[in-house]
Amino acid sequence: MLSTYPSSLLLSRELPNLDYRLKRDRFDETWEAPLATLLGLGRAAGADFVEFFLERVNYINCLAEDDTIASISPRLSTGAGVRVFRGKADCYVSTNDLTFNGLKAALEKGLSILGLQLPAPNAYIPAINLKLLRDYATTKGKDSWFAGCSSIREMGEVLLDANQQLQLKANHVQSRRATYFRDWQEVLVASSDGTFARDIRLTQSVGFNLLCADGIHRTSIGQRAGSTSDPNFLRAWDYKSTAEEVAESAGKMLYADYVESGTYPIVMANQFGGVIFHEACGHLLETTQIERKTTPFADKKGEKIAHESLTAWDEGLSDSAFGTIDMDDEGMPAQRTLLIENGILKNFLSDRAGSLRTGHPRTGSGRRQSYTYAAASRMRNTYIAPGSYTNEEIFGSIDKGIYCKKMGGGSVGATGQFNFAVEEAYLIENGKITKPLKGATLIGDAQEIMNKISMCSQDLGLAAGFCGSVSGSIYVTVGQPHIKVDSITVGGR
Amino acid sequence: MTNIQELANYVRDSASQIGVQKFDIFGSSVDETSVQVDSGEPKQVKASNRSGVTVRVWNENNNVGVTSTTDVYPEGIELALKTAYEASFFGVKENVPDFSPEALAPITANTETTAPQAPVAELIETLISAEKELLAAHPAIAGVPYNGLSQRDLDRFYLNSEGATRHEARSYASIYLYSKTDEEGKKPRSAGAFRVSRNLQNLDIQACLQEAAEKTISHLNYEKVKSGKYRIVFSPEAFLSLLGAFSNLYNAQSILDKQSLSTPESIGKQIVSPLLSVCDDALHPENIAGETFDGEGTPTRRISIISDGVLTNFLHSAGTAKRLDAKPTGHANIGAKVTVSPHFYHVFSNQPATQTYSLDAAENVIFIDDLHALHAGVKALQGSFSLPFDGWVVNNGKRTSIESATVAGDFLEVLQSIIFVEPEAELTPAGVCPRIWVDNLSITGE
Numbered sequence: 001m002l003s004t005y006p007s008s009l010l011l012s013r014e015l016p017n018l019d020y021r022l023k024r025d026r027f028d029e030t031w032e033a034p035l036a037t038l039l040g041l042g043r044a045a046g047a048d049f050v051e052f053f054l055e056r057v058n059y060i061n062c063l064a065e066d067d068t069i070a071s072i073s074p075r076l077s078t079g080a081g082v083r084v085f086r087g088k089a090d091c092y093v094s095t096n097d098l099t100f101n102g103l104k105a106a107l108e109k110g111l112s113i114l115g116l117q118l119p120a121p122n123a124y125i126p127a128i129n130l131k132l133l134r135d136y137a138t139t140k141g142k143d144s145w146f147a148g149c150s151s152i153r154e155m156g157e158v159l160l161d162a163n164q165q166l167q168l169k170a171n172h173v174q175s176r177r178a179t180y181f182r183d184w185q186e187v188l189v190a191s192s193d194g195t196f197a198r199d200i201r202l203t204q205s206v207g208f209n210l211l212c213a214d215g216i217h218r219t220s221i222g223q224r225a226g227s228t229s230d231p232n233f234l235r236a237w238d239y240k241s242t243a244e245e246v247a248e249s250a251g252k253m254l255y256a257d258y259v260e261s262g263t264y265p266i267v268m269a270n271q272f273g274g275v276i277f278h279e280a281c282g283h284l285l286e287t288t289q290i291e292r293k294t295t296p297f298a299d300k301k302g303e304k305i306a307h308e309s310l311t312a313w314d315e316g317l318s319d320s321a322f323g324t325i326d327m328d329d330e331g332m333p334a335q336r337t338l339l340i341e342n343g344i345l346k347n348f349l350s351d352r353a354g355s356l357r358t359g360h361p362r363t364g365s366g367r368r369q370s371y372t373y374a375a376a377s378r379m380r381n382t383y384i385a386p387g388s389y390t391n392e393e394i395f396g397s398i399d400k401g402i403y404c405k406k407m408g409g410g411s412v413g414a415t416g417q418f419n420f421a422v423e424e425a426y427l428i429e430n431g432k433i434t435k436p437l438k439g440a441t442l443i444g445d446a447q448e449i450m451n452k453i454s455m456c457s458q459d460l461g462l463a464a465g466f467c468g469s470v471s472g473s474i475y476v477t478v479g480q481p482h483i484k485v486d487s488i489t490v491g492g493r
Numbered sequence: 494m495t496n497i498q499e500l501a502n503y504v505r506d507s508a509s510q511i512g513v514q515k516f517d518i519f520g521s522s523v524d525e526t527s528v529q530v531d532s533g534e535p536k537q538v539k540a541s542n543r544s545g546v547t548v549r550v551w552n553e554n555n556n557v558g559v560t561s562t563t564d565v566y567p568e569g570i571e572l573a574l575k576t577a578y579e580a581s582f583f584g585v586k587e588n589v590p591d592f593s594p595e596a597l598a599p600i601t602a603n604t605e606t607t608a609p610q611a612p613v614a615e616l617i618e619t620l621i622s623a624e625k626e627l628l629a630a631h632p633a634i635a636g637v638p639y640n641g642l643s644q645r646d647l648d649r650f651y652l653n654s655e656g657a658t659r660h661e662a663r664s665y666a667s668i669y670l671y672s673k674t675d676e677e678g679k680k681p682r683s684a685g686a687f688r689v690s691r692n693l694q695n696l697d698i699q700a701c702l703q704e705a706a707e708k709t710i711s712h713l714n715y716e717k718v719k720s721g722k723y724r725i726v727f728s729p730e731a732f733l734s735l736l737g738a739f740s741n742l743y744n745a746q747s748i749l750d751k752q753s754l755s756t757p758e759s760i761g762k763q764i765v766s767p768l769l770s771v772c773d774d775a776l777h778p779e780n781i782a783g784e785t786f787d788g789e790g791t792p793t794r795r796i797s798i799i800s801d802g803v804l805t806n807f808l809h810s811a812g813t814a815k816r817l818d819a820k821p822t823g824h825a826n827i828g829a830k831v832t833v834s835p836h837f838y839h840v841f842s843n844q845p846a847t848q849t850y851s852l853d854a855a856e857n858v859i860f861i862d863d864l865h866a867l868h869a870g871v872k873a874l875q876g877s878f879s880l881p882f883d884g885w886v887v888n889n890g891k892r893t894s895i896e897s898a899t900v901a902g903d904f905l906e907v908l909q910s911i912i913f914v915e916p917e918a919e920l921t922p923a924g925v926c927p928r929i930w931v932d933n934l935s936i937t938g939e
Contacts (some may be wrong), residue, residue: 024568063830065750068587071830072580076562076573079543091538096545096563113526113538113613152583175751211752211874220874258877261720261901261937291531292638294673296681353537372541409869414638414673415681417897419881421869441870441879441899445680491879491899491937 010037012044013121020100024078027054027188027198029133034100035190038107039128042084043192045116049085050107051191051352053329054098055371058146061181064159066167072152079371084110088357092374130196136326137186137200145202146184148231155180155234162239166210169247172254174218177209180234189331197331203322203475204233205464208242212250219253219438221246221423226322226464226475249406249424256436259425259492265401266442266485267394267428271461272407274478276453276485277312277384278467279410279418280446281305285314285339285347286365286377287354288470294414296447300345306450308343311385316364322464323380323476330366330375337363339382351377369472376471383479387456394455394484396431402440402490403428416446441491449488457482497650497660500565504548505654507571511578513550517592517653519788519827520546520565527643528616530624532636535617547788547827548573549590552581557590559829580829590831593811593821596657596790602776604661604785608692610644611666615693620668623702627672630706633713635675639685642668644693647782651790659790665781666693670705674713682715682894684708684862684883687922689781708862711885715894718886718938724858724912725900725934726887729919729926731861733838735878736771737923738871739904743798743806745813746833754876754905757817759804765908767802768842769929775823775836779920784836788827793836796822801843808833838924842914850913850930853890859936860885860892861900876903898938907931 010018020034035052042050057077063070080103081094093110095102108118119125137143150158159178166176183203190196207224223246227233268276281297289295297305306312316325316334325334330352338346350358351366354377366375395403403426410420422440426433462479500518508516522544529536547561548570558581562573620642627637644666651659671685686704690696727735741747742755742764749757755764775783775793786792789811797805807817810825810833826832852860861884870880879901885892913930 068585069583070585071828072558072583073829074560074576074580076560076564076569076576077545078564078569089535089537091540093539094541094543096543096565109540113540115614152580156583218875220872258901261899261935263939291536293636294638372543374537374539409866411866411869413865414671414683417881419866419869419899421866421879438875439872439877439879439901441866441881441901443881443897443899445897489897489899489937489939491881491901493879493901493935 010125010127011121012119012123012125015041015104015125018100022098022100027056027186031188032130032133032196036127036130037125038103039190039192040125042107042111043128044119044123044125045111047084047086047111047114047116049192051083051189051330052103053081053371054188055079056186057370058184059181062155062159062179064163064178066176067160067163069156069160077370080106081371081374082106082110083374084114085356086114086116089114090353094372128192129194130190131194134197137198140326142200142202145200145231149182150234158234158237162208162243165240165243166208166247169243170210170212170250172212172214174211174213180206187329189329191331195331197327199327201228201325202231203228206234206237208246210246210250212254214254217254219250221250221253224464227320228322228324229320252436253424253438256438259402259437259440259490261490261492263487264490265398265487266404267398267401268404268483268485269406270457270459270481272463272465272478273404273483274383274463274480275407275410275420275465277480278379278382278478279412279420280444280449281312282314282379282382283412283469284416284446285349287348287350287358287360288377290348290358291354296416297345303345304343305345306340306343307453309387309456310340310343310450310453312340312383313337313385314339314349314379314382316380318381318462318477321381321462321477325380328364328366328375329368332362332364332366334364334380349377349379351375367471367474369474373471376469378469378471378474379467379476381462381477381479383460383462383477384456384481384483386458386460386481389455389457391457391459391482394457394482395428397455397484398428399430401428402426402437403433412446417443418446419443439492443489443491449485452486452488453483454486455484497652497658501652501658503567504570504574507567507574508550511575513574513578515551515654516548517651518546518548519651520544522648523645525643525645526610526613526616527641528613528620529641530617530620533621533625538613538617546570546573548577549827550574550577550581552578555589556581556584556586558584584829588812588816590812592653592655593789593791595792595821596653598792600659600785600792602785606664606691607646607662608664610646611693616642616644619693619698623668623670623698627670627702627706631710633674633676634672634706634709637670637672639671640669649784651786651788653790657790659786661785663782664692666690666696668696668698668701670702672705672709674709676713682709682712684712689922691781711892712894715896718859718895718898718936720937720939722933723936725931726852726858726860727929727931728860728862729928730921731864731882732840732929733921733923733926734864734867735904736838737835738867738878739873739876740835741873743804743808744833745807745809745817746831748807749813749816752874755804760807762804763802764804764905765799765802766911768844768911768914769799769802769908770841770843771799772797772839773808773835773837774839777837777839777925779925780837787823787825789825789831791821791823791825793823808835838926840924840926841918846913848913852887856888858887860887876905878902878904895938898936901935901937907934
């Protein structure tokens with residue numbers, strides 16, 4: 001049933017009598033009236049800014065182990081979060097209750113936490129004038145995405161076929177796993193500055209995990225691909241060639257020697273190698289880090305912070321990339337943000353709170369895992385731009401070093417110290433790749449390492465990843481061409 | 494909290510309408526408030542009241558389907574049941590999960606340990622005061638970038654179509670303080686501390702800020718450490734984080750999935766130094782957030798995992814116990830694939846030490862206080878790790894902070910190279926554990 005505005009200007013005492021019946025299965029214009037009323041209530045209570053974030057999720061995970069489907073796990077989720085600002089202080093309250101009274105209770109709790117009181121019974125509650133709904137889902141045809149995705153049966157069939165390919169290609173197999181998830185999310189943002197926006201996101205990922213063992217030798221190799229916006233993603237997965245790559249990597253790493261620890265020049269492969277920039281620099285360009293005073297780059301805008309060969313971007317616009325979003329979780333359209341140009345720091349990534357507290361303009365980077373988190377400044381698709389060198393020139397510049405072909409995860413701490421694991425590595429001797437190595441961890445200091453990325457190749461590649469931080473785990477893209485780091489500490493045995 | 498009997502009734506009614514006779518449901522409800530502060534002002538206050546349930550249904554072919562939902566109103570539960578029923582036709586055909594044989598067994602442990610929540614204003618004032626005190630502890634401490642004080646009421650329940658009904662309620666409060674230094678010409682240094690208690694009144698905030706201050710100050714004068722093999726002392730927190738990272742050693746589901754360093758035949762084998770004994774004990778009196786039943790309704794209990802170096806038990810769900818001819822141990826997490834996880838470790842030694850060691854007298858040992866990036870640096874299926882850490886070189890009681898370094902090794906070799914388990918245990922979020930001395934581990938510094 002459509003909700004209606006009150007016939008006259010609303011008095012505070014009339015709030016309990018409102019009868020908004022909200023659609024459970026779609027966020028659309030019918031949510032305008034209740035949200036406008038609640039936003040008005042928040043402002044009338046004295047809040048400087050109020051924002052509602054509504055979310056519905058239909059998620060499914062499918063796991064194939066060896067030749068059986070081990071689990072099919074659907075998850076249905078609905079919830080909302082309300083953020084209230086008073087000055088530079090803010091409060092975030094989340095709830096599963098999407099009824100008008102449930103949302104009102106969450107708002108009241110937020111107001112009371114900030115010391116704000118509801119208007120007196122005779123006070124008028126002026127509804128906020130929300131802008132025309134900016135509906136990315138409808139204008140971009142996303143409402144049909146869910147129906148176009150693979151069925152449960154198709155998920156199972158693809159994963160079992162894929163696992164069979166792994167068995168055919170690999171040796172000394174101890175266990176094979178193929179995993180897939182589909183995360184369908186509908187969001188609605190309404191805030192007291194008039195923002196009113198809806199979007200649907202479809203994020204999917206598929207991958208292998210292969211464990212091989214031969215006596216005391218063991219190796220586990222994982223590989224994952226991810227996409228947004230493509231209902232046909234699973235159908236298009238080229239699992240035959242992926243299985244071949246994974247099997248080949250496992251074969252090489254099974255008998256690899258442990259890396260000898262020390263300081264080396266390294267070549268880092270393209271695609272997931274981009275995790276070095278994500279950890280060593282990307283996080284430090286989020287306004288969240290400026291607020292916490294945990295970035296050495298806080299006052300360096302316009303200054304040289306990296307080698308002159310390095311240019312880097314963060315954006316939400318690449319077709320189908322894992323971190324692509326049409327709007328952020330604060331309702332702002334995504335954009336392309338130049339972070340570093342020829343070594344000079346150009347911009348930070350900012351959400352609303354970060355902009356309020358640091359003065360850096362918003363960049364459509366307010367992101368969150370779900371309604372249980374307030375948005376924070378987070379990366380989207382982040383990559384080092386291609387350079388002018390060839391891979392041959394890069395390898396040829398190294399007498400003894402390490403080729404980091406495949407990276408694992410990593411992290412950066414409060415002091416700018418970062419680290420990340422190398423899944424697949426090789427020794428470089430006299431410009432050539434020689435023997436495989438395992439057990440390497442790279443550690444360093446963000447400020448130092450950015451000046452040591454001295455050569456960038458022309459082969460930019462992107463890879464899907466997951467990023468955990470203050471607003472939960474989100475989908476991101478990392479990327480880079482092949483790069484050379486002049487020296488870095490490599491931990492090993 | 495959703496009324497369990499009410500929930501049971503409408504689950505039963507909905508299930509009946511869609512033709513489901515056998516089902517179970519596990520759920521939880523959380524009411525929490527947390528605050529952060531920055532330079533004497535509240536920065537963000539978060540409050541949440543949310544619920545979620547996972548339903549399992551068995552169809553007429555006895556295949557099981559599962560769905561989780563946060564919508565615990567009748568319409569949401571009905572949709573979840575329908576989705577689970579649909580999924581059941583694609584569920585596993587072998588080793589299909591079943592109710593725990595202990596889902597109706599009596600629980601003797603206390604299932605209600607709650608405390609009233611403190612007003613938000615008191616949380617904010619308390620944390621501002623702690624931040625102020627920490628900033629005043631040393632001129633070099635320039636900020637407390639990560640801090641938080643939170644309180645949580647947690648309700649959990651389990652019920653099934655054979656009449657099992659479990660419920661428990663817990664309250665607890667926790668604080669973390671993570672301070673950072675800023676000195677001219679020196680790199681910033683940081684360290685933190687964490688405390689948990691039943692409620693705000695019993696939270697030892699003074700001890701937390703004192704630990705955070707002492708650790709941060711101890712890292713001010715740092716040096717690089719030379720790469721090489723060292724005798725290592727793991728702090729309780731560091732050792733438990735390694736033990737947890739390699740929990741596939743005694744996780745029955747991992748073993749059955751061939752995703753473990755153990756096999757079913759590993760029980761009874763001497764896998765580590767006889768100096769080491771480990772139990773998992775959800776009901777340990779120090780475990781503030783202890784759970785009295787698992788996701789399948791099985792009562793939790795103290796389980797010996799390693800006794801004098803011998804692997805004595807695996808951690809089980811109902812399904813793994815059945816397959817390995819054992820009893821469920823209360824470690825199951827409900828799901829389409831039931832997983833198994835530990836609750837709360839108790840690490841100790843039964844063996845009288847033939848040689849004792851002390852950090853006051855030791856020379857050139859490395860005391861590892863905190864391991865980082867376990868998600869990236871641990872190869873749980875290979876048994877190896879390579880991890881950055883916070884710690885000190887210790888010489889005759891003098892501690893010198895290490896600028897940055899990694900420790901690497903094979904976890905089974907680490908366990909076999911234990912030379913001393915100190916007698917005094919410390920409480921950590923993951924369990925109770927003393928400091929553990931290990932010989933001959935690789936450190937990469939400069």
